[in-house]
Amino acid sequence: MSGSVNKVILIGNLGADPEVRSLPSGSPVVNLRIATSERWRDRNTGEQRERTEWHRVVIFNEGLAKVAQNYLRKGSKVYIEGQLQTRKWEKDGQDQYTTEIVLQGFNSTLTMLDGRGEGSGESGSYGNQGSYGGSRQVENRQRPSSAPAFEPGGMDDDIPF
Amino acid sequence: MSGSVNKVILIGNLGADPEVRSLPSGSPVVNLRIATSERWRDRNTGEQRERTEWHRVVIFNEGLAKVAQNYLRKGSKVYIEGQLQTRKWEKDGQDQYTTEIVLQGFNSTLTMLDGRGEGSGESGSYGNQGSYGGSRQVENRQRPSSAPAFEPGGMDDDIPF
Amino acid sequence: MSGSVNKVILIGNLGADPEVRSLPSGSPVVNLRIATSERWRDRNTGEQRERTEWHRVVIFNEGLAKVAQNYLRKGSKVYIEGQLQTRKWEKDGQDQYTTEIVLQGFNSTLTMLDGRGEGSGESGSYGNQGSYGGSRQVENRQRPSSAPAFEPGGMDDDIPF
Amino acid sequence: MSGSVNKVILIGNLGADPEVRSLPSGSPVVNLRIATSERWRDRNTGEQRERTEWHRVVIFNEGLAKVAQNYLRKGSKVYIEGQLQTRKWEKDGQDQYTTEIVLQGFNSTLTMLDGRGEGSGESGSYGNQGSYGGSRQVENRQRPSSAPAFEPGGMDDDIPF
DNA sequence: TTTT
DNA sequence: TTTT
Numbered sequence: 001m002s003g004s005v006n007k008v009i010l011i012g013n014l015g016a017d018p019e020v021r022s023l024p025s026g027s028p029v030v031n032l033r034i035a036t037s038e039r040w041r042d043r044n045t046g047e048q049r050e051r052t053e054w055h056r057v058v059i060f061n062e063g064l065a066k067v068a069q070n071y072l073r074k075g076s077k078v079y080i081e082g083q084l085q086t087r088k089w090e091k092d093g094q095d096q097y098t099t100e101i102v103l104q105g106f107n108s109t110l111t112m113l114d115g116r117g118e119g120s121g122e123s124g125s126y127g128n129q130g131s132y133g134g135s136r137q138v139e140n141r142q143r144p145s146s147a148p149a150f151e152p153g154g155m156d157d158d159i160p161f
Numbered sequence: 162m163s164g165s166v167n168k169v170i171l172i173g174n175l176g177a178d179p180e181v182r183s184l185p186s187g188s189p190v191v192n193l194r195i196a197t198s199e200r201w202r203d204r205n206t207g208e209q210r211e212r213t214e215w216h217r218v219v220i221f222n223e224g225l226a227k228v229a230q231n232y233l234r235k236g237s238k239v240y241i242e243g244q245l246q247t248r249k250w251e252k253d254g255q256d257q258y259t260t261e262i263v264l265q266g267f268n269s270t271l272t273m274l275d276g277r278g279e280g281s282g283e284s285g286s287y288g289n290q291g292s293y294g295g296s297r298q299v300e301n302r303q304r305p306s307s308a309p310a311f312e313p314g315g316m317d318d319d320i321p322f
Numbered sequence: 323m324s325g326s327v328n329k330v331i332l333i334g335n336l337g338a339d340p341e342v343r344s345l346p347s348g349s350p351v352v353n354l355r356i357a358t359s360e361r362w363r364d365r366n367t368g369e370q371r372e373r374t375e376w377h378r379v380v381i382f383n384e385g386l387a388k389v390a391q392n393y394l395r396k397g398s399k400v401y402i403e404g405q406l407q408t409r410k411w412e413k414d415g416q417d418q419y420t421t422e423i424v425l426q427g428f429n430s431t432l433t434m435l436d437g438r439g440e441g442s443g444e445s446g447s448y449g450n451q452g453s454y455g456g457s458r459q460v461e462n463r464q465r466p467s468s469a470p471a472f473e474p475g476g477m478d479d480d481i482p483f
Numbered sequence: 484m485s486g487s488v489n490k491v492i493l494i495g496n497l498g499a500d501p502e503v504r505s506l507p508s509g510s511p512v513v514n515l516r517i518a519t520s521e522r523w524r525d526r527n528t529g530e531q532r533e534r535t536e537w538h539r540v541v542i543f544n545e546g547l548a549k550v551a552q553n554y555l556r557k558g559s560k561v562y563i564e565g566q567l568q569t570r571k572w573e574k575d576g577q578d579q580y581t582t583e584i585v586l587q588g589f590n591s592t593l594t595m596l597d598g599r600g601e602g603s604g605e606s607g608s609y610g611n612q613g614s615y616g617g618s619r620q621v622e623n624r625q626r627p628s629s630a631p632a633f634e635p636g637g638m639d640d641d642i643p644f
Numbered sequence: 645t646t647t648t
Numbered sequence: 649t650t651t652t
Contacts, residue, residue: 009166010168011333084214097258111333331491375566421567
């Protein structure tokens with residue numbers, strides 16, 4: 001089927017430092033554990049309630065994997081855009097299924113929302129968020145850099161809006 | 162943690178008719194199986210490849226549950242907005258985890274993208290999409306119906322844009 | 323037409339303190355100016371480039387309007403979900419059009435992404451982000467608070483995933 | 484500023500055939516007019532109300548521009564993901580501003596939601612939606628085509644979910 | 645100017 | 649007019 005969309009948008013905090021592996025090809029793959037929480041007041045008891053959801057994020061996109069590896073730490077707050085994938089594996093001869101948010105290729109995004117990588121503390125130096133945004137966009141950007149993005153006029157030249 | 166977002170957006174087709182259950186409270190709960198697919202050309206072999214992903218959707222929102230029950234069928238194309246939740250259950254004494262897209266409360270959406278409910282054929286009469294969009298929005302809409310949504314002016318009254 | 327979606331998602335910073343007005347009904351309306359920026363490296367010159375986009379946000383949703391009024395300040399970073407609306411007005415007898423991101427009713431969201439309301443400094447006490455998330459969700463939440471959200475089982479009871 | 488997001492998601496119908504122009508560089512640029520509508524029941528009068536919003540979409544992304552040019556017609560239903568940009572122009576010596584949804588570079592999407600290109604009728608042959616999805620993804624896809632996307636295991640090898 |  |  002074409003005409004389908006599979007998109008996940010998360011804003012949350014890392015529950016642990018990123019975990020880095022390598023594909024046989026040498027490409028880095030980064031796994032993140034991200035928590036999102038919601039709070040609400042119970043309608044019956046009136047008390048404050050909270051629910052935390054944990055998400056598995058897998059980054060295949062090389063540029064984003066490097067960003068994650070270099071700038072994210074336990075506690076970092078991130079914005080993520082990826083897609084849902086469920087994979088099957090076995091445990092004691094029994095099928096298991098794991099659903100992950102995959103960042104791969106176009107239409108994947110990772111943006112740091114704190115400039116500090118606050119959290120674990122034992123982090124070392126991993127720069128600021130600016131260097132990442134730039135590097136990622138370099139590889140995907142397509143607008144001709146020398147031409148203006150828009151020219152006056154458009155669909156209705158006389159009454160352009 | 163506050164300041165988090167957990168959002169899933171899907172456009173896909175139902176792999177089966179909706180499955181309706183009832184909560185102890187009598188509220189309907191609807192389960193959907195939705196397929197999203199992507200196609201691409203293999204970089205090495207040049208051949209066309211396709212991957213289909215199956216998603217579990219659970220609708221707790223009563224208005225949306227009724228829409229799903231009444232208007233969706235196997236093959237229906239839908240737009241869905243919900244959130245990720247993973248629940249734990251047991252099988253043969255072993256923990257299992259299932260991740261679902263939950264439509265519940267505010268910020269959940271379900272929109273039919275075909276006016277026919279094409280697919281199974283044995284569908285019977287389940288109306289058109291218009292009746293749903295209306296009914297759902299009735300219960301959530303908040304703009305005072307008699308007042309204009311906007312008045313001229315705003316942050317910079319003289320140079321409003 | 324049914325079957326349509328109109329959604330804007332922004333993460334950016336307020337360029338000024340929120341501007342609060344009141345509808346004839348007494349309901350508060352809050353206007354925000356939000357900046358989003360992107361940086362990239364120019365393909366030809368290799369130099370760093372930046373583009374900032376300014377957005378007009380209008381909050382009709384009462385709960386979110388109060389949050390904005392109480393907790394946001396110039397410089398605050400926010401996540402916003404709303405919809406596009408263009409309104410027409412006149413200036414010197416000439417039609418003008420202004421496009422805004424409207425937060426109104428269901429499917430609107432405003433989330434603070436910094437816990438401090440940093441920015442202007444002369445802010446006074448406007449609490450932490452947690453108090454907002456809760457209050458908003460109170461008015462929209464629908465899951466019965468006493469019942470478990472999920473029961474084991476689902477569409478395929480034996481092979482639940 | 485880094486750490487910002489500027490995203491628009493639309494599902495709507497074309498109010499007119501796509502309008503194709505060319506940049507000085509020869510790259511095609513396509514303008515679309517897209518309508519989104521919402522219906523609700525007036526709380527006071529109880530009558531059905533409808534509001535249609537018209538959006539200007541500008542496609543700079545070459546692959547998506549070709550898809551739009553070849554497969555979209557007046558009446559076509561599309562899913563669009565782009566970003567907001569407001570540009571300034573002059574009319575009778577007075578500043579005017581136009582806000583558009585721009586599809587450009589990574590993180591832009593255009594998906595046909597009807598397989599027919601229904602609408603104008605005088606369309607000629609513009610294939611099916613499949614050919615587009617493929618071609619677009621070819622140019623952006625990054626997963627190594629020969630390697631499995633996932634290997635069993637992950638962050639917690641023993642308790643993988 | 646679309647669509648239902 | 650924000651932010652880095």
